[in-house]
Amino acid sequence: MTTIAFVDCETTHLDAEIGEAWEVAVILRRQDDDRTTDTEYVWQFAINRDAVDPEALRIGRFHERHVVDPTWGAAFTGPGPILPCSRASAVEAIIGVLSGAVLVGSNPAFDDRFLRKLVGPGCARWHYRPYDIVQLAAAKVGAQAAGPLPWRAHTLSRAVGVEPPTADAAHTALGDARWARDVYDAVLRPSPFRHPSGAPCAS
Numbered sequence: 522m523t524t525i526a527f528v529d530c531e532t533t534h535l536d537a538e539i540g541e542a543w544e545v546a547v548i549l550r551r552q553d554d555d556r557t558t559d560t561e562y563v564w565q566f567a568i569n570r571d572a573v574d575p576e577a578l579r580i581g582r583f584h585e586r587h588v589v590d591p592t593w594g595a596a597f598t599g600p601g602p603i604l605p606c607s608r609a610s611a612v613e614a615i616i617g618v619l620s621g622a623v624l625v626g627s628n629p630a631f632d633d634r635f636l637r638k639l640v641g642p643g644c645a646r647w648h649y650r651p652y653d654i655v656q657l658a659a660a661k662v663g664a665q666a667a668g669p670l671p672w673r674a675h676t677l678s679r680a681v682g683v684e685p686p687t688a689d690a691a692h693t694a695l696g697d698a699r700w701a702r703d704v705y706d707a708v709l710r711p712s713p714f715r716h717p718s719g720a721p722c723a724s
Contacts, residue, residue, distance in 0.1 A: 525550040526622035526647065527705065529697035530632045531581035533573040537634040543568050543583060544598075545636070546694030547618050548702050559702065562618055563599040563695050564611045565589045566639075581692050599695065616640050624651035626701045627674055654678075654704040661708045681707040 527548040534540025547562045567589050578584065589596045594608035615636070626632050629651035637645050658677035659667035667677060675685040683703045690696030 524622040525705075526619050526624050527698045527702040528619075528624050528626045528629060528632050528636070529694045529701065530635045531583070531692065531694050532577060532635050533568050533583075534577050535574065537631075537638050539572055540574065540577065540635075541568060541572075542566065542635040542639050543587065544581065544694040545615060545639070546698040547615070548695075548698050549618055549622065550702075561600055561695065561698075562614075563597070564595055564615065565598050566595045566608060566611065567591045567593065586693065612640050612644075616644055616646060620646040621648070623648040625654065625705050626651065627654050627697060627704075629653055629701075654701050654708070657708045658704055678704050683707050 527550070529546050530542040531544035532540050532542050543566050545564050545566075549560045549562070551558045551560070565588060588598060588603055590605070593605040595606050595611035597604040597606060597611065597614070619636075624633060624647055630653070633645075633651050636647075655672050655674050655677055658681045659672055662677065662680045666680070678685050678700070681704060683700070685691070686696045686700045690699070
């Protein structure tokens with residue numbers, strides 16, 4: 522069974538060639554027969570403060586939420602207690618968690634770029650094609666119903682029955698990863714079969 526990783530990164534810049542990820546969240550989904558297990562991981566990293574976009578830091582509430590002492594390099598920040606660690610060990614953990622997984626997120630190509638920069642050339646062992654919840658939701662409701670491009674993530678999230686993250690959860694890596702998971706589950710939830718007439722199939 523394919524392993525799914527719902528991912529999100531908070532970054533110091535919109536451009537991965539300039540900035541870096543300072544917070545990474547992964548919800549790793551494993552399927553064991555009929556049992557589904559989601560395991561959450563969050564890491565934060567010390568950053569190069571010479572190459573930051575202040576607006577990117579503001580959106581992710583970096584100054585309120587960042588807990589990594591520069592002497593640590595990184596920390597595992599949840600769930601559970603904060604565990605200081607080296608940058609290398611945090612990167613190694615992320616590589617291990619994502620090995621063989623298919624990435625799912627809101628604009629996961631963005632996260633993929635920052636993750637590849639974080640782990641280094643040739644070290645990404647996850648699937649090469651990430652899946653965007655916005656495109657999945659648009660496929661669920663139909664391209665005509667989704668409206669003109671660019672599709673709006675919150676609009677399509679509500680269209681499949683998932684309320685977007687609250688102000689406290691939005692633009693936190695774990696809050697956005699949880700949102701991606703919830704939209705994915707709503708999209709993949711089987712719809713009742715309907716006859717062409719629109720009447721539900723009798724049981």
